[in-house]
Amino acid sequence: MFAVIKTGGLQYSVAEDQVVRIGRIEGEPGQIVQLDTVLMLGGDKPELGTPTVAGASVAVEIVEQSRGPKVIAFKKRRRKNSRRKRGHRQDYTVVRVSEILTGGAKPTKGPKPKPAPKAKPAKSEQADAA
Secondary structure, eight states: OEEEEEETTEEEEEETTOEEEEEOOSOOTTOEEEEOOEEEEESSSOEEOSSSOTTOEEEEEEEEEEEOOOEEEEEEETTTTEEEEEEEOOEEEEEEEEEEEOTTOOOOOOOOOOOOOOOOOOOOHHHHHO
């Protein structure tokens, strides 16, 4: 099953357990946020919204808050001694889709646990002596 959601003026086609970079939304990493603007539900029985699907929402887990690369806007008017340089970095939120909900249901899944860090191999005493 997939859904088409709208957030930040853009539309995204998402499926469960997919990681998507969307425009900034409020929240801390690990928090579950519900996005209510679902334009379409797809799968065995597709549903189109007019303009949104009633009772449908998408639960997402915030993975991280980040910023995009710097974009430089440089304007120069020749022979006029006029130059302007501006930089901009867009704020983004990386989210993982945890559930696609219908019928006004509330999210049931919590955030995914972080993977355990790998143990470093123990150093042998013979390697230190050499």
